[in-house]
Amino acid sequence: MESTNTENGTNIINKPFEFTGKSGEFFAIWIVNVALTILTLGIYSAWAKVRTNQYFYGNTLLDSTSFRYTANPKQILKGRIIAFILFVIYFAVSNVSPILGAGAFFVLMLLVPAFLVLSMAFRLKNSVYRNVRFNFDKNFSGVYKIFAIPVVVMSAYIFVISQFQESVENSAGAEPTFPIFVFVLLGLIMLMAPWWEYMITNFKVKHAKYGDAGFSFSASTKNYYWLYLKMVLILIAFSALLGFGAAFIIPLFKSESAEPSAIMQYMPILMFVVIVPFYLWIFAYMATKRTNLLYNNIDIAGHKTKSELKTGYMMYLYLTNTLGMLLTLGLLMPWAKIRTARYRASVTSVDVAGDLSQFTAVQADHQSALGEEMGEMFDLDLGF
């Protein structure tokens, strides 16, 4: 489905991504990975990770050429062992003494921005397309600056509150001021979160490279404020609807049944049926809009990526994946991963300006896997 149009004299051709992985084939790879991981007491997990990634990269095609994942399993194993040891220490420390645990947690938090950069670098440097590597500039001071701002604002907020609290305690008989603080906090978060998400996404994109060509990002803070605003409006509308619905339905039932508590018995089920799908939907909504916003604004030397994920279909995927895995105790996980990857590839494409042959390769330097493995071990959400 290639379409052509011309812009400033260069030919723009829309090239779709293709995903050629098959559930059955991946199931075999996955189950052998699991078996060998158990038999080697976890050591094979590094090789398993590489084979899994290689399967997904290798089956992702653009312009009938595959992507390639080149990480060295031994390096991943090393990163995993260090991260595991630190995790055990952290776990032991926080169980023995909550104070020391809090200290360890604080140190870990201080390192999160560094892990983010290292993890991005590891992932991109091990991604190859057309024998040209992706790359990531390790700009540590930049990422710390971005993380510092919310920390400073929150500290200021806590400081102001504690000052205020003291003065309230000094003047006897004052009204409790709790709700105001909550509103101020919510307001601060709503003001900062979209901006911060823009900053961090912008950071990740702008420091990424394919060969020697930098990525540029054309989204603005406005896009992110708009995304969050829509989410809040949907939440408010839904709560209002739910409130009205409840106010309307409950009296109806009351008049019909003799026992006033009859409806209350069904309340939890009703809540489950209404609220859980909504929660899933808003989750799918944010995930798809975020991804679309990201990929619709990336430009690599004139080639622009496109993403047209649909919230409804993503929700359908999440729902059926979860159900399938629940019913088979996880055995359908390969199927779930393959169909998700296939859908994602089917709605992603690149508007290629001219052709993809003019990128220049850059010599790769060594990149440790520790950042990425720390991120996985401590369940931090790093990367794209």
Next chain:
Amino acid sequence: MIKGSYFNGETSAKKDVSLYYKEDGLVGFNELDIDEISFNDINISSRIGNTPRYLNFPDGAQFETLDNASIDEMVEKLANDPLHGLAHKLESAKSFVLFTVATVIIFGWLFIQYGIPAFSKQIAELLPDEASQYMGQGVLDAMDKGFFSESKLTEKRQKELTALFNGLLKNIEGSKNYQLKFRLGGKIRANAFALPDGTIVFTDELINLAEHDSEIVSIMLHEIGHLKRHHSLRATIQQFSLAMFVMVITGDVSTSSSIITAIPVMLVESGFSQDMETEADSYSLEYMLKHKINPNNFATMMEKLEASYMPEYTVCMEAINGSVNQKVKAIKCINDAVKLSKDENNEDDKSTMDYFSTHPSSKERMDRFRLK
């Protein structure tokens, strides 16, 4: 002749080429004006499903092809490496994959059911007592804030029971920091807890179920059993190992929500605790037999505990609230409830939800104490 794409390693330009190789191990391309290269200097990626294969040359160039069969053939002819492609051979042998599915399910289950508990038990016993004492300091504080309120037992009664408790400890080694505390259970109702730091908490509601103090003693011994066997430490280690196990196996489950990883943990968690309850029971039983305390007391208490969750008991207790002779009336309430629950149990048989409950079927437990 193997058709594929050639990338020179300097730019992303792609050239369609066909690769040839000779018996003597030299490899070259028909369309390119470059020297033939020795097969041994080429790095060939291992096969993963039907994903493309990559041949990397010493000068940085790469050849990419989808013709896996021809590459396999070439490797077989030119290389003397039986390990090359081993993982793929395993992955593509249907019988091996089926065998693996069965092995993974069986071993996974055995590992979770027996491996992790045994391992945790070993570790828990190796660690010094201090480990469990430090662990979870402040558990009681949290419970006080959440559920408990101050005990309504008289000071005299509390002292009596504490004396009984300390009497038991005299015969138990390493029990010097065990201590007894009383709380009004409220929502928690009749229950007792062994906290990791050696504190045993009894709710007033539980104390009020007992007609004789030896009934309370039997429960004290059960809780001491939990402490002696380091159960909270073990549970923590188990939880940790299980979480790690699930994480390693599933890798990443971002394609669905994370409830999926919580389910095996939940299923097994309850199984673990059953085991520990049985162990604590054994401890209590052994002590009672050794020190000539009638084990029947424990069975009686179990019966009463179960019956105390019946609505009839709650109603009965509310009715006598504030009246004279409350203690005697309370005993009557619980005895009535026990009778009632026995009648009901004879009607409908054992529930099928056994596996999902934390405690082993109470009937089984009571029987252990009655047979003696």
